[in-house]
Amino acid sequence: MTETITLPGLIDVHTHLRVPGGEHKEDFRTGTAAALAGGITTILGMPNTSPPLSTPEELAAAREQAAQDILCDVGLFAGASPEMIDQLPACAPQAAALKIYLNDTFGPLRVEDVPTLAACFATWPRHKMIAMHAEKQSVAVGIGLAAAYNRPVHFCHISRREEIELIAQAKAQGLPVTCEVTPHHLFLTEADAARLGPLGDMRPLLGTPSDVAALWEHLDETVDCIATDHAPHTLAEKRSDTPPPGVIGLETSLPLMMTAVQQNRLTLNRLIELMHHNPRRIFNLPEQSDTAVTVALTPNSITNQMVQSKCGWTPFHGTEVLAKVQKVMLRGEVLFEDGRILAKPGSGKLLS
Numbered sequence: 001m002t003e004t005i006t007l008p009g010l011i012d013v014h015t016h017l018r019v020p021g022g023e024h025k026e027d028f029r030t031g032t033a034a035a036l037a038g039g040i041t042t043i044l045g046m047p048n049t050s051p052p053l054s055t056p057e058e059l060a061a062a063r064e065q066a067a068q069d070i071l072c073d074v075g076l077f078a079g080a081s082p083e084m085i086d087q088l089p090a091c092a093p094q095a096a097a098l099k100i101y102l103n104d105t106f107g108p109l110r111v112e113d114v115p116t117l118a119a120c121f122a123t124w125p126r127h128k129m130i131a132m133h134a135e136k137q138s139v140a141v142g143i144g145l146a147a148a149y150n151r152p153v154h155f156c157h158i159s160r161r162e163e164i165e166l167i168a169q170a171k172a173q174g175l176p177v178t179c180e181v182t183p184h185h186l187f188l189t190e191a192d193a194a195r196l197g198p199l200g201d202m203r204p205l206l207g208t209p210s211d212v213a214a215l216w217e218h219l220d221e222t223v224d225c226i227a228t229d230h231a232p233h234t235l236a237e238k239r240s241d242t243p244p245p246g247v248i249g250l251e252t253s254l255p256l257m258m259t260a261v262q263q264n265r266l267t268l269n270r271l272i273e274l275m276h277h278n279p280r281r282i283f284n285l286p287e288q289s290d291t292a293v294t295v296a297l298t299p300n301s302i303t304n305q306m307v308q309s310k311c312g313w314t315p316f317h318g319t320e321v322l323a324k325v326q327k328v329m330l331r332g333e334v335l336f337e338d339g340r341i342l343a344k345p346g347s348g349k350l351l352s
């Protein structure tokens with residue numbers, strides 16, 4: 001008989017659900033279906049939509065759509081935008097956290113001036129997290145702001161040796177900083193980017209073997225969360241002359257991380273900290289009663305055919321793993337079992 005293990009409902013604090021404006025890539029139903037198929041029962045959605053979630057009106061409209069469609073629990077980020085920075089406090093009641101983009105990536109959201117950063121840190125409620133897309137020396141900007149305003153900053157998708165070492169240094173000084181890493185930055189390198197072409201292109205780019213080694217070295221101490229940066233784009237878009245950056249990850253995160261547990265690269269307890277306890281604590285997310293994920297410890301191949309996400313492909317197509325999500329129960333109801341989504345739209349809760 002196949003051995004199984006039971007985990008709490010997992011949390012992914014970095015996903016792109018594409019509503020409004022990108023519904024051909026993903027929507028609240030397909031994005032949350034992908035989460036359930038990956039053993040994830042709470043997700044936070046990013047604000048780089050079209051238009052972005054930078055005003056109370058846009059957040060309200062997205063929440064109204066989400067309330068009808070979501071299959072698991074969802075919170076939304078508000079996005080900092082220099083033109084609409086005065087609206088931030090009014091966004092806060094509807095947002096799980098604030099996202100600030102310091103570097104170029106998909107979508108128009110970007111903050112490049114100190115007055116806007118200062119306004120974010122001065123006006124965003126202290127009990128809600130500020131998350132940053134910060135690469136290279138921008139990590140130092142985020143650490144400086146955490147110190148200057150004496151408030152927590154969470155770094156998204158840290159991918160480079162120099163960045164994780166800087167965050168380790170900041171933590172050693174007692175600064176209130178936390179960070180996530182993605183499975184693609186843990187399991188793929190720039191050699192895979194060359195093999196995959198646009199299907200291996202995302203921000204931050206895949207790293208060198210030394211970068212990947214540094215992330216694994218820091219997984220027990222410095223890294224706080226595994227988050228996927230689930231960023232669906234269609235194959236047609238990826239094969240176009242201007243392919244957008246981003247790859248999906250909700251369905252493959254747990255199978256990949258469980259495989260690492262099987263291979264003694266991290267402990268099962270550490271996986272549960274990285275994928276449940278720490279994200280819950282850092283983003284102050286509610287507990288889900290009667291919620292459990294059953295994982296079968298069995299060899300399995302990841303394929304494009306199994307993908308629930310609307311984009312229909314994964315950069316891990318053809319990868320062999322040692323775990324398969326068998327069943328997901330949320331608040332006493334079985335919402336996913338043996339490859340089938342059983343949840344009905346609206347079975348998820350919207351987080352404030």
Ligand code: NCD
Pocket residue numbers: 016048105106107133201202203204229231232244245246247
């Ligand atoms: C993300 C997207 O497509 O929205 N793309 C990516 O390469 N990660 C944007 C982001 O999170 O930077």
Ligand code: ZN
Pocket residue numbers: 014015016046229230231
């Ligand atoms: Zn992202």
